[in-house]
Amino acid sequence: MVLMPESTVERRLLKVLNERVQDEAVVALHGPRSVGKTTLLRAFADHHEVEVLDLDDPAVLEAAVANPTLAVSGPAPVCIDEYQKALLILDAIKARLNREGTQPGTVVLTGSTRHDAIPRTAQALTGRIHVLSILPLSQGEITGVHEDFLAALRSDASAAVAAYPSSGTQRQEYIDKVMAGGFPLAIRRSGAARSRWFADYVRLSVERDAVELANVRQRQVLRDVLNRLAGQTAQVLNVSALADGLGAHRETIDDYIRLLEDLILVAQLPAWGKRLRSRVGRQPKIHIIDSGLAAWLLGSNAKKLATLDPTFLSEFGHLLETFVVGELRKQASWLDDEVTLGHWRVDDYEVDLVIEFGDGGVLAFEIKANERVAGQEFNALRHLRDLVGDRFIAGVALSTGSRSYTFEDRLHVMPIDRLWQNVMGQPGSTPE
Numbered sequence: 001m002v003l004m005p006e007s008t009v010e011r012r013l014l015k016v017l018n019e020r021v022q023d024e025a026v027v028a029l030h031g032p033r034s035v036g037k038t039t040l041l042r043a044f045a046d047h048h049e050v051e052v053l054d055l056d057d058p059a060v061l062e063a064a065v066a067n068p069t070l071a072v073s074g075p076a077p078v079c080i081d082e083y084q085k086a087l088l089i090l091d092a093i094k095a096r097l098n099r100e101g102t103q104p105g106t107v108v109l110t111g112s113t114r115h116d117a118i119p120r121t122a123q124a125l126t127g128r129i130h131v132l133s134i135l136p137l138s139q140g141e142i143t144g145v146h147e148d149f150l151a152a153l154r155s156d157a158s159a160a161v162a163a164y165p166s167s168g169t170q171r172q173e174y175i176d177k178v179m180a181g182g183f184p185l186a187i188r189r190s191g192a193a194r195s196r197w198f199a200d201y202v203r204l205s206v207e208r209d210a211v212e213l214a215n216v217r218q219r220q221v222l223r224d225v226l227n228r229l230a231g232q233t234a235q236v237l238n239v240s241a242l243a244d245g246l247g248a249h250r251e252t253i254d255d256y257i258r259l260l261e262d263l264i265l266v267a268q269l270p271a272w273g274k275r276l277r278s279r280v281g282r283q284p285k286i287h288i289i290d291s292g293l294a295a296w297l298l299g300s301n302a303k304k305l306a307t308l309d310p311t312f313l314s315e316f317g318h319l320l321e322t323f324v325v326g327e328l329r330k331q332a333s334w335l336d337d338e339v340t341l342g343h344w345r346v347d348d349y350e351v352d353l354v355i356e357f358g359d360g361g362v363l364a365f366e367i368k369a370n371e372r373v374a375g376q377e378f379n380a381l382r383h384l385r386d387l388v389g390d391r392f393i394a395g396v397a398l399s400t401g402s403r404s405y406t407f408e409d410r411l412h413v414m415p416i417d418r419l420w421q422n423v424m425g426q427p428g429s430t431p432e
Helices: 012-020 037-048 058-066 088-100 119-125 139-143 149-163 171-180 191-213 219-231 239-246 250-262 291-298 310-333 375-391 416-420
Strands: 026-030 052-054 078-081 107-111 129-133 266-269 285-288 339-346 349-357 362-367 392-399 405-408 411-415
Touching: 012 026, 012 037, 012 129, 012 310, 026 037, 037 052, 037 078, 037 107, 052 058, 088 119, 139 416, 149 310, 149 362, 149 392, 149 405, 149 411, 149 416, 171 291, 171 310, 191 219, 191 250, 191 291, 219 239, 219 250, 219 285, 219 291, 239 250, 250 266, 266 339, 285 291, 285 310, 291 310, 310 339, 310 349, 310 362, 310 416, 349 375, 362 375, 375 392, 375 405, 375 411, 392 416, 411 416
Parallel strands: 026 107, 026 129, 052 078, 078 107, 362 392, 392 411
Antiparallel strands: 266 285, 339 349, 349 362, 405 411
16 A cells, blocks of 8 residues: 655545635534644645644634634634634634625634534534534545545446456455554554554543543543444444443443544444335444544454454454445545435345435445355345335445446445545546
């Protein structure tokens, strides 16, 4: 895997941001710490020849808190990093918009906590703030490839399948990618150095960020909840089992899961398709926000994940699903369309990820850690296809195998590495 220097990584969200500021007065980029928000904001600010107000700097933060109106008085777009540290700035932004009118591209913000976790945000800028999620680097961003997997499937799934009929990616390469994840500072390390980075990352998130966001008295319990959620990653969330295992009240565990979501360390993938069947599953799946972080929390070992031991095969399967769902979430966040993501579960059928577009079109994905996909493994996708009807664009079984092919009507098999290929030949692509 070729790693590009962080300063030269072309974030796909930068193009989206430049488009959104043409329409929106205030755009907020929300993502976990160390995901590249500051680098992205500085690239945007440099293009527009403005400065970045960095509220992670104690001196800058102190000055901004004392002078919020002055802090947001510069030429548009005003760029503020880690705005959740000085929420009075939101009132100052509102006052500026009231004075000058709601002009597109007035302010761009970044924050390391979930937008909904900041109580005054909705009060101060309701109807005037547009939120974009920035996630860890995608595989294409890491290697300089302009990914268009979702767009290609939606445009012509059969053509997308035929574009790359075979793959040379080996299982060990998938394991390495899963173990590395997408945090810029983690993928540039390996072995003990990467482990230390993840350890410091979790410790600071639990001991500093969680305390800043909420009055957490039992930090070890919060850390234990995070560890247990890593053990449930890519599985249906079972809060009762989690509470019983930790000897805690369910309400406490619910609060801590919500806090970990607010810190953007975990994400719930909701149940989808409740209108299709009354017996459809209603429980969300849980995913650690980054497969590398999940692997570290589990203490995963690359050599063991490569064996045929049933325990490690299962562990790799869950980590691989979290990895693939993360890659697809990233690509979905770049689309102009509003999309709904979820998992589908009814009776004995389960589909790992369903993406529904604004026009009702549906893409569905099953993620397989095996090289071969047996015919019966299409049962859930086939059942969903028949229920959705004409709205069903394609169902894809993504595997660690080497072949792309159509199994039957609108059902396909593709190697997982198709996710980070340039299928449609869009500008910005880099040859393999």
